[in-house]
Amino acid sequence: MKILILYENTGMGHERNATILADILSGIPDAEIVKTSGSELFDSANLKMVSALWNYLIRRNRIRTADIVMNFLMRIFLLPVGEVLEIDHCLKKLDGVSPDFIISTSDASNKVLATYAKEKNIPFFIFLSEISTFIDLVNPYALHLCCLPETAKAIRNYDMGEAYFAHPLGRSASWFSKIFYVSKVWSEYALRPRKHSIYRNGSPCLPERNRNRVEVIGPLAERKYFAAKNRGLLRERFGILPNVPAVAVVSGSIGGSLLTDTVRQLCRRFPGPLHVMVICGRDESARLAIESFAVPAHIRVQAFGFVNNLDEYLRAVDCVVIRPSASVFIESLFSGTPILAVGKVPSNDRGSISTIDLYELGKSCEDPRHVADTLIAMLERLDMYRQNIRSLLASFPATYEERADHLRQLVLDQMIRS
Template sequence: MEQKRKFLFLYLTTGAGHISTARVMRDCIQKLNPDAEIVMVNGFDKKNIWGQYIFEHGYYMSTNVYHGMFALAYDMGMNRFWQSATIKLLYPHTTWYLKKIIEKENPTDIVSFHFALSPYLYDIVKKSGKKINLSVMVTDPFTVPHFWFYDKRLDYLVYSEQAKKTGMSLGVPENQIKIVPFALNPKYQIPFTKDDVVELKKKHGFDLDKKTLLMVGGGDGIPGAIEIINKCISKKAKFSVAVICGHDKAKQKYLEGIKALNPKLDLHVFGFVNYLDELVKLSDCVVMKAGPATLIEVLTCKKPVIICRYIHNQEKGNMLFAVNNKVGYFIQKPKAIYEKVEELLYDEHFDEKMEKTFAALKIDTDTDKTARILLEKKSF
């Protein structure tokens, strides 16, 4: 009798992309195999001070506060010496904790959704004597940090040929790297009509006769949002504006004050939301950072993007994907962003152009394929 499948999904809270991908894959596997059990665990416990400092707190500070610090850390992390040094620093506590989790959960399969956890898994499992399938889900689609492919003995799931070539150039055998569809929340794949957009605008209180600009930047909001709003006020923008501030309560409160003082601007301010798909669908254009999950979600809904920022090299490929496929623009200055938004939304041929452009864009989001690859691995 075949053993019941039990998956251990390991993630870190460095950005929302890792855990959101894990959740999508969890739901997909359980849809295809209702008997499968999936346990999701943060690979760093609270006592892993160095791990949290480097990868969790350090990531937040370097990407949202001290941007130059991330560029330095990223470039160092591309070097094998610094990768090995980091692994050795975190080895004692991380291996102890992961070993403890694996012994407790006794999984048939382990999937790592973060490169900082993957290098420890092969040796832990080998020493345990257990037969466990090991896989790494690479959540950076195009320009992939080399740290992802540190251990050449693991199986990797990647989103693009570019990512696969990176892994092979670092010594991972070709047969251990599979290109899979983007892991996308099914909500974004549900087709919607113009009538659906009208209903969504009614639901969220938007003017039915106006185009809508959406600004979204992940869990911590979008840089430059206030400057863009001020430009909308000074130019007496005729379009509606929605801003998602995420966990940035100070920015949310400030923008709500601007809304109260400028009632003529159809401004809608949101904190952290679980209905981003609805706001994307009712919008006509999206200003955003180049996070991979949000970018693919927006493009799947056939909305053009203006990327105002990408994380040093790591998200450069995401930005280039949108720009090279003519569904996005890379513009950093708030004044220039506003001018491009006006150009797009006031173009009387806007809808027609976007329909043709997106018709040529092919994005594979059949996440069931990825779930099947994991489920088809031998169950010991």
């Protein structure tokens, strides 16, 4: 059985999820795993450009620009055009792989993947690590795997009668049919955005409008995040002094100016002793900038590049200060450490903020100038936040092996039914 796992190169979150799924599904006897990005598989300059532009804007903290231009305008106006222009090319590329099963952790390509899967009568899974969702992460043919029930609510809130979901694409589609599809999508989402929104933020209050297949599997992270860790020993190894609060500042592999802004504000405004460990990912310029900061005597700042033991850093500290991308948010959850989400976020990450608020897993502040005051308030309620994190995770299987077994069984069940 050949399983195609497709991701995209926006940060490392999508690829990390694909790697976790590949590790789990390699445990299926006779399974051949093909893991690749959509831009590589389809040899798409457009997908490569989108990934590069997204990473560029996020690294420079141009959040509003990334959100409006890429999350909304490009999805409404360019996504349907790209689908009709590249559908035949993409289907031929998929013919070359000839998968028996497709799993996608990416966006943008899912309508094409669903078209192929339906044509070949093979199973198709969409794995959503983010809490909020957009139209291209939902498909009536797919089985949707999501981390929390709020995402399931978002998926089932879309109207499957809207053109994006109801109008099929395929090898035999005429140009008239393709033009009609694009014009219909534009007329619904561009001209009537209040009635036809491409975006949903996960909420328990959203009404159900479809019966799409959804499986809530719980948050998923690498195997090492499930392992027990001695927090006291980790603090000693990292040189964190007793009774000194410690924070890890993380913005994923992208890094970006959010790191430097946050550290600068902590140095200026935090009044007492504090140990700050900054994980800069692949952003070497941010690491060098932070190392050059003039730091007050009562604060210790350490800047690191990309680390392979992020799970240990997250576990050792009292609070994780993050840009709440889905992967960093979930990894922070598994550390059991209260979360302080800082900065403006694009719409795809708003679900992380709403989840922090809904389950009281920590706090959020949009303006980095308020990070010190917010951190002071959080340090007084750490035990409550830790208990809330434990309670949320207790809703799902406790071990990596249990979650892996569940996923493998889902795949096998779908293969039997197809």
